[in-house]
Amino acid sequence: MKSFIVFSATGILVMAGCGDDSAKTPADVAVSVDAEGDTTAETDVAADVVEVVPEGPLARIFPLDPIHSESTVLVGLKNLAVPPTRLEGSFARVRSCTPDLDRGAKNTFNFQGGSIDTVSCIPEFKAQAVDGNFLHIEPPATPADDNGAFAELTMYHHMSVVHSYYSDFYGIKDRDHSLDAITNISTWTSSCDAWTPWTNAAYVPREGLDYVMLGLSLSDTLGDAIVFSGTAARNFAFDTTVIYHEYTHAILGATRLSGVFLDDQGFNNLPGALNEAYADYFSGTLTEQATVGQYALNDIAAADFCGAAAADEPLENLARDMTAVRRCPDDLVAEVHADSEIFSSALWAMRESLGKLHADSIAIYAVLQLTEESDFGVAAMATIEAARDILGDEKAAQVAGFFEERNLIACERTVPVASVGARELSLRHEGTRVFGDSNPFPGYTPGYMQYEMMVPEGTTRATITIGAQSGFGGPATVDIEGAFKFGGAIRYDLGQTVGGATHDAELTVFSNGNTLKMQNASGAVLRAGRWAMAIHNRSSRTLRVVSMDIVFE
Amino acid sequence: MRIFALPLWAPMLAGLLLSPGGANAAPPGSPVGGSGAVTVTPVAGTVLARFGPGVRASFDPSGQYLRQAFGLSEAAAGADAGSRALVFAAKHADLLAQGAGFMLLDVKSPTLRGPNGVVRRDIVRLGHTLRGIPVEGRVTTVTLNGEGRVISFATDAMGHGTPNATTPTLDAAGASRVVETAYRVRALPQNATLVLMPSVGRGASSRLAWKVPTVAIALVAHFWVWIDAVDGRVLKHGPMGPDQGLLTIPAHSAETR
Secondary structure, eight states: OOEEEEEOTTOOOEEEESSOOSOOOOOSEEEEEOTTSOEEEEOSOOOEEEEOOOOSSEEEEOSSOTTTSSSOEEEEOTTBOSSOOSSBBSSEEEEEEEOOTTTSOEEEEEETTEEEEEEEOEEEOOOOOBTTBOTTOOOOSSGGGOOSHHHHHHHHHHHHHHHHIIIIITOOOTTOSOEEEEESOEEEETTTTEEEEOSOEEEEOGGGTOOGGGTOTTTTOOSOEEEEOBOSSOBGGGOHHHHHHHHHHHHHOTTSSOOOEEETTEEEOHHHHHHHHHHHHHHHHHHTOSEEOTTTTSSEEOSOBTTBOSSSOSEEOOOEETTSOOOTTTTOOSOHHHHHHHHHHHHHHHHHHHOHHHHHHHHHHHHHTOOTTOOHHHHHHHHHHHHHHHHOHHHHHHHHHHHHHTTOSSOOOEEEGGGTTTTSOOEEEOOHHHHGGGOOSSSOBOOSSEEEEEEOTTOSEEEEEEEEEETTTEEOOOOEEEEEEESSOOOEEOOSSTTOOEEOOSEEEEESSSEEEEEOTTOOOOOSEEEEEEEEEOSSSOEEEEEEEEEEO | OEEESOGGGGGGGTTOOSOTTOOEEOOTTOTTOSSSOOEEOHHHHHHHHHHOTTOEEEEOTTSSSEEEEEEEEEOOOOSSHHHHHHHHHHHTHHHHHTTOEEEEEEEEOOEEEETTEEEEOEEEEEEEEETTEEEEEEEEEEEEOTTSOEEEEEEOOOOOOOBSOSSOSSOHHHHHHHHHHHHSSEEOGGGOEEEEEOOSSSSOOBEEEEEEEEEEETTTEEEEEEEETTTOOEEEEEESSTTOSOOSOTTSSOOOO
16 A cells, blocks of 8 residues: 655654545645655645654644644654754754843934834743653743743744755755744833834844844854744744745845846836745645735734834734735735735645645746846746746646736736725835935936826826825825826836936926826827826835825816 | 747737847747747847747846746756856856856755656856956856756846946945944944945946945844945945845834835
8 A cells, every 4th residue: 555654734744544534634745655665756645644653852832823723733853952952953943032131232223313222132042851852831821921932842843844845855955054043032122111022023144143242142143043023912933834934035045036126117126025925835835824924914913113003903914815816016015025925826826726746846946046136027937937847838838827817927017006005005115215326316216116097088187196104104205206108117228327317208297295297288188098107206215105096187 | 027939928929029129030930920020139139049949038128138048958068067057157148147257156956846756957046246256136047957958047137337446445344334324223344245236227337335234123123235345335225134124224214114
């Protein structure tokens, strides 16, 4: 009888046979083992499983997260140093951050009109083995009881799982070292005299951690790190999908898909969106979850700072669902996580069509070929060609269909005005200070995307009213110009010198307020049909467009 | 992005001009030719001539720069995948990097699963260099098959111009002081590296710059700042890694995403 070793998100090795349907386990990758012990890959294994007693120091963790897992499960912690005392092993070293005003590094954080003093927390090993196991560490009953030990356990185990997925199964050896992870990060701030978590988790390159002079206890970090904070109620390190997402960022590294570059439509930040799309895809495929961040990102307090909500809505659902229908350019907002959903949904559709094993192979093959400045079109083509190379022309055509459905192959970044605000997200326009003296445009910064409107017959003037914010949700300092062109996106010519860039807009109007009036100087009727509008931010500050209304006269 | 010579996508491309100013007619074998609407830019013509009619390629929206090509089968000398990729890239440096040099960043040999078992591919990542100095944000990847032949590549081939200098006037400590003054944060000179910021204009020179890491809030907000190594101007700043909440250094205004 053929048997299967199932590589699951719990990291439990199970033997699967045929016939009994009583206990199925979600499997990310299945490897069939023949009589000689050779392994070949299989997909879509639907077989019964029998739990094998895990090897290694034992612990109990949530397979997915505290809400969506029925209970904790028993796991063996792999590759720990011998004898096991703390969560430090061949492929992961996990600490949680201790809030300590006396020992923490102190900083003064200057900004216009004032300053805030901050104190950083101190990474320390909290989880300690007892009799060689970690079974005494249980999920904290309340957030106040969270001393970091359970987060460390969860982190260590899932880092072992995802490391094995990339290294053992797919041969990607970049993280065959003890990658640092730090959980429970919080910062003391003088503005509220309290330790404040950050609603975030992140991958941080080595250079960001090597700040001995700041007094951080990070001089012993071994290289890059993945770091996790959360909200007052939810520790992001408890969410397996977030762990796999950040680990995938670490796999991709700091010099792939991190570029923001200029093309003939303005600034292009889609490489960052791709970085997020792949982080979500691999997190999802490994956990069998189409939605990433259901625990960490749903029902969270809205972007609070020092305990004060910075938005009217008390709850937000920000988990990213890869089955949601997204399309370019309609769903672009220039925020990389939100924009990533357009691409990750195509990858997920590919997975549903081809099966996880082949889809994962294609996605890995494609992403490794991408560069700093690859955008949606380049990544789509790389994926289609990867499918052709591995599976042939027919499957490549099928994969191409997923990208065509979302207009990802040759998307012009002109967002329909009607789509502005539809996702309840602002559209970001950088100020002049971000790109500094590398900006070739004279006195303004073009956006990551343009806008599109349909001008009706007989129109002599279009008045565009822009709802905008900047800073911590406050009113914007608006100093913009609107550039208008009939028929298609405004094209930029980067020119010969810094400051010498030009564009081919037909009409350009300036505004220090929230309205732009598009009209011919002669008062003649505007051509009816599709017009593109580019917002050129002349302010140093970032402008965030939250709404846009047009009146045609 | 515009694409040519791709049978799979030909229907979608009907009527798409590869370059309004392109001088050459579509070459033989181009499936998008024949309508009279499609012209091929000089660089596209070069790609076809060099790699054959089976090549499938894409270009930047202006049609001036090659971004990726597939369907190749080119031998390259070398003892391993990395050296073969370097030989290939150097041979085609005009197309891949506007004449820049290359340095080996890494080689990946993923275990890819197809219907007939494992598919062996080596994917080599090369950084661009000018006069031995790394060009910031410019990378080429070269993919080789199991026989060691180059089958595809992708590249950040946008222009980078001539370096304005190869020796800094400002040292790393000076660059760090510029960062500290400009943003009121601390910066460590020992972690600064010398790079060339590629030109953003068609003919502008690349600028020698110090890439200085800095931290606004430890473990929370980490940034790169690029300082002109000749005149000390701030060229650009940006978050050090993905998922960071703060996208700009909040030195003079507090901003979050």
